[in-house]
Amino acid sequence: MNTNQELEKLAVTAEDLHADLKSEKPLLVFDLRLKEYFTHEHIEGSVHAVCDSRAKETIMPRIPKGVKIVLIDEDGTMSAETAGMMVSYGLDAHFLRGGIKSWNKNLVRKDTHTIISPEELWSKIKKKEGDLVLVDVRQPDEFSDFKIQGSINIPLSELFNKESLNKIPKGKQVVTICPHGNRSMVAAFALARNGIDALSLAGGLAGWGQVLNPRIITREKVTILQVEKIGKGCLSYIVGSNGEAIVIDPVYPAEKYVEFARDEGLHIVKVIDTHQHADHVSAARDLAKLTNSKLYMSRYEQYDFESNRIGDGDIINVSNSKIRTIHTPGHTGGSLSYLLDEKYVFTGDVLFVEGIGRPDLRNKAKEFANDLYETLHNKLLTLPSETMVLPAHHDERTLSKNGTYYTSIKEAKNLSILGLLHDAFVEKVVDTTLPKPMNYEKIIQINKSSQPVPTSDVANLEIGPNRCAVSSA
Ligand SMILES: [Fe+2]
The missing domain is CATH 3.40.250.10 (Rhodanese-like domain)
Structure with a gap:
């Protein structure tokens, strides 16, 4: 469609447009003029739009068929051409003959944030x-x-x-x-x-999935900041004292941890993951690089990049604080929990506020369910009752305590699933079939590999809820 005659068939008059706007028919009115002209005054019900290649790829295909589109410019010339182009894409596009100059009704002035x-x-x-x-x-x-x-x-x-x-x-x-x-x-x-x-x-x-929200758990002898990835419920931690900090289970965007730590007067010197994550891309490698920090990863898991490998009983010092590593398999074979100063335990995806980790993301559900039972009953639940449990996730139903998510060993003992004897526990955990996290196999591969991942891919891979838990209910 390009001859003037053909384009002329797409013209609507100011009267036609006025009638359309008063009607209830599906209609979109796009004002293609410069933004400042639109902001100064425009036809009520119209929106400012730019018809560039991005709009062609992203917005135009989303417009439902059967919606009438009217384009407005200064004088009806460029809008006619654009309407012709949109018709060739299968849309019901028109233009206001004579442009905004032909409009003889009221114009409005409005804040135009969209x-x-x-x-x-x-x-x-x-x-x-x-x-x-x-x-x-x-x-x-x-x-x-x-x-x-x-x-x-x-x-x-x-x-x-x-x-x-x-x-x-x-x-x-x-x-x-x-x-x-x-x-x-x-x-x-x-x-x-x-x-x-x-x-x-x-x-x-x-x-939305990439927004991080930091909250203080404690600022006593040691500072613990719980960083929530609010769209997914991932929980990571900045733990520091005397100006130095370690980050546990960082997510993207990695640079946010530098900012959050700085706000607490801390600088990051060490980075660790509790396990090879399946529901989100670990930012541990990038954060360690960014901050020139030491990177620690589980000795029991396979990673194709260099890191300090740690295992059961190893101690990591952060200023005056001590982190003792406990091998807690069950969610993954190599999961580690970190006991900080014998008072706080970072349990990764093994023990949550309202449930326990799922053992079925590595195709060894039964074997891992056995490990999970041993880990929970013979390792984590034997810690002192007042130990604070800080997990790597919460889900939609988890109630926050002033915006933070934690429990204690004492409270965890009340989870109904932890009242089951070994065989009943294994049966229940293996029988609970839950949908797998979206893209989890690809995410595991990324977290294993030494290949960098573009940040834009992280958001797309992670879209969706986290699904690392077996609920206790
Ligand atoms: Fe996990």
Whole structure:
């Protein structure tokens, strides 16, 4: 489509557009002018859009078929060409003849933010700011698999129908959510057409999965910071005293640990993992490189890169603190737990606040379930009752204590699964079939290998919930 005559067929008049905006038909009105002109004044219900190659690849394919699109520019020339291009992509695109100059109705002036970063969203949720309503625009099956807590599900195509809009509480700041921030952008456009201001979560759930939140566990003799990867529930730790720190089970983005440690007056000198993770990409290697720190990994697991190998009984010193290594197989064959100053135990994915690690991610469920029983009953539960247990995960149901997740050996003894005798325990653990973490085989390979992984791949690989636990219930 390129002759003027053909393009002319795509023209709508200001009267047509006015009528369309008043109707309930599925419609998107894109204003292609410079952002400052749009911000100064624009047609109510329109959104600012840039038609570049990224938009062609990411936004255009997400626009549901059957939605009428009207493009606006200064005078109806560039918008006509763009409408022609969009029609060739199968969209029902039109342009406003004569552009904004032909519009003889009211124009509005409005704040034109259309996106919110995952960090900004987290900060608003944490501070309970802004009366938010989170609208997840994925399909119901995607939504039921995992979601941001408190979000509601209205699939994108339904946002073009007025009845679905009634599900959105009035007078709140709407944030639209999807896997990578493309569908949610179209959703924000669809809501704007209906007079609802919405912000699209930039980078979507993949971006959300990379937000880290540090919380203080203690600042007594030793400082312990629990760092939560909020989208996944991964828990990692910065442990320090007298200016020096060790990081346990770091996740990406690795550079955040440097910042969190610095805020506590610490600098990172050592990095360790509890085990070869299957649900997230370990940032241990990169963090050790970044901070010029010593890297420690389990002697009982295979890694294709250089590190200091540690095993049962080894001691790692961090300033005046001592970390004693305990071999605690069961979730993986090489899992290690770290007992800090005989008071705190970092249990990785072996013992959680409300459950125990799953033994089936290495295809040796029965053998590992036996190990798990031995580890729990003959090693971890024999520690003094008041020992604080700091795991590598929590799940959606785990209640936080002032935003932190921990338990004690005393409380852990009350988990119903730990009341079972050996055979019943093994049977129960082996019989519990749970969906595996997404991409877990690929993640294990990455965590084993010496090949660097691009940061953008980390977010995509990790999208989804963590699934390392067998619930105690
Ligand atoms: Fe794990």
